[in-house]
Amino acid sequence: MGITALIQFRNNLAHGRTYTELSKRELSGTAISPIETDNKVYQVLRDYLIKNRLLETRTIPSNVEVPWKMETAMHFVGLTKHFMENILRENESDSKLGIETEFKLACAKWDK
Numbered sequence: 001m002g003i004t005a006l007i008q009f010r011n012n013l014a015h016g017r018t019y020t021e022l023s024k025r026e027l028s029g030t031a032i033s034p035i036e037t038d039n040k041v042y043q044v045l046r047d048y049l050i051k052n053r054l055l056e057t058r059t060i061p062s063n064v065e066v067p068w069k070m071e072t073a074m075h076f077v078g079l080t081k082h083f084m085e086n087i088l089r090e091n092e093s094d095s096k097l098g099i100e101t102e103f104k105l106a107c108a109k110w111d112k
Contacts, residue, residue, distance in 0.1 A: 002079040005048040008041045017041070034058065081107060 012019075019039035025032050034057045037043045049055035054072050084103050088096065 005045050006076045009045045012041050
């Protein structure tokens with residue numbers, strides 16, 4: 001789920017798709033729904049980040065509680081490293097050595 005959320009988030013950013021945060025209020029009371037977004041892909045990302053305690057559930061839009069924080073980036077770096085390690089473990093193609101070398105080089109840059 002995390003890698004899917006990351007790739008969809010990347011696609012939204014790369015294509016310049018925006019989103020609007022909104023909450024709903026009952027006409028007859030004071031109940032307010034948690035913040036949602038009108039963009040389904042961003043909502044999937046919000047739900048994933050909330051489930052993994054990287055984003056708080058709020059009823060008021062906030063420029064502080066956004067998906068693109070360093071904590072979120074590092075979460076996805078860890079997921080990506082784990083994902084790539086699993087792929088390399090199962091990969092027996094002729095390209096494995098090249099992919100493994102590139103991956104190790106990228107990880108060495110992150111570990112600095």
